Amino acid sequence: MLTGRRYRLEFDAGQKLLAERIAAVCRSAWNTALEQRRAYRRRGAFIGYAEQCRQLAEAKKEFPWLAEAPAQVLQQTLKDLDQACRRHGTWKVRWKSKTRQAPSLRFPTPKHIPVEVINRRWARVFLPKLGWVRFRLSRPLGGAVRSATVSRDGEHWFISFLVEDGQRAPQVHARPDAVVGVDRGVVTAAVTSDGEFFDRRHATAFGVSSSEPPEESMAARADDRGYLSAGEAERYVRLQRRLARAEKGSARRARVVCALGAIMGRVRRRRADFTAQVAHRLTRDYAHIVLEDLKVRGMTASASGTAAAPGARVAQKSGLNRAILDKGWYGLEVALRSAARYTGSVVSAVPAAYTSRTCSVAACGRVDAKSRESQALFRCTACGYVEHADVNAAKCIKAREQAAGPVVSGRGDFGGARVGEASSARSTARGAPRAAA
Template identity: 40%
Template sequence: TATFVRLQGIGHVRVHQHRPVRGTVKTVSVKREGHRWYVILSCEDVPAEPLPATGAVVGIDLGVASLVTTSDGDHLDNPRHLAASADRLAVAQRDLARTKRGSKRRRKAVARIAALHGKVRRQRLDGAHKAALHLVRDYDVIAHEDLRIANMTRSASGTVETPGRNVTQKSGLNRSLLDAGWGVFLRILADKAESAGRELIAVNPRNTSRTCAACGHVAKENRLTQAGFHCQRCAHTAHADVNAAINILRAGLALRDVAQAA
């Protein structure tokens, strides 16, 4: 059956509905991405769809090598969609630079770049939905780092008064963080957790990557490499992200106990 949306001043427009509308529609907005148009519905009083309890809890560490590493030792891949499209984007940017302003070729070049970026956004969104769904299906309680992503990806160049250091390396790291899409993933995870009746706990990330999950010793030297963790006190060895995820889980459960006792 065809689905139509009535837009003021335009009339009824046929749309491809990708999922049922639940709750009460409050606002309707229209967005254009390249040659594609989207109708976005905002709803309230959306009925929850709680999932059966699993009795399992997990801590997750967000990263660049793996988007998510769990305290159980699982790694969810980070596809790096922007990096995968870097060559095509570079070619499209060079083609744009050769065009004249106001020309038909320039409009086509701009549309091509917008289409490439739109594809990256859709791929990143799809990956975030799948990763979040995997977690809310398997765990009743999910603890994650309370990350300030905007601060983490602040301009590497700094200001005239206080110029940045290691600008090239920091800029590359910023691109990797934004390509991973941590903010998108955490937002989707929060929405799915609420709908599924799961508990999401945000914890302070301070020292979670430097603390030994076996003995609690905190030292910068414990983190040997990006993936290697070796405690300088008890000699505990583990994957660094798994070790951090265990610490995040413990911190989350401690916060939960405090909240329940209050």
């Protein structure tokens, strides 16, 4: 199966600069080629990958700086653009910006990027134009390299190898009948219908019991699942204030942006680590994992289920929090689908409107907002059933999937198919992960 392996590269100062320049060349190739495609479209014509490649080769004679980038990396840029335009349309594809996107280079052919293991701890990779670069073998490569992407995250450069690990997907999950519904709790990151709580709360981050964080910390709650420690959250807020005061284009501003990026990078890595662990646990234990479908959620769900105080800021905040939550949730879904390939699990998504106020007892099923007594407690107004509110919601999610019919599990790759179901609306929710909307 194809899998990813990411390592931190030990570029020297010269290599860092060169990588930055190569990325700039690719960025300008992308932007020029995109503009060219649009110009053609405006006059009702079309230009494709092959022709753009040919013109690029021509342009290299005239603009020697283009040759600073490895030929295959430049070509890959045009290929990526071609794919993006096919998928999203020429007008929806975005410009590459120096400030908004981290620089990244794709090396498509393994024979141009040989990897050598130096010893138990270190390996090195040869990158065209950049030369040999060492990286710490934090884990074994575990297979044949198919391609690699070199990118910068904050101040460090990383290499992500696409590796064929030679493993085969199991036909059937070890526990073929185990089904679980997963709800994203308001306080806990993920809650299962079996009453398991997955939480990644960093040390003394804003706790459940602690009083509401001060108003200003709301920005720092940019990661309100508690991936930030209290100290980091404080620093984040301070930096944001400093950013607001810094003059545009100043060196001071650049420093602040860099420091903010470092904090958020840490958050991203913690989140990725957390979702990978949850995904591993869930796919190991369950043949079928049911999530809520985010695409339909936005239309129905209320901000959080707590009584929100009036005022624009609150609305703004909950909007932000929800966006962040969605992001984390999407990450979990991607991690689950990836891990599911190794266990034969099936991941599916169901519309989850009103799960927070629906009684999960099959014979009851009463929908009543009053059943949600508090953030944590669900007490059905009809049958008196008492359960943790998030667990109740997870049970509802599981029940909705089961009401939709049996699923054939263990198809190896992403997801499975429902018996007698045309692969229509539902299969889109289960297809290969796509970029978040």
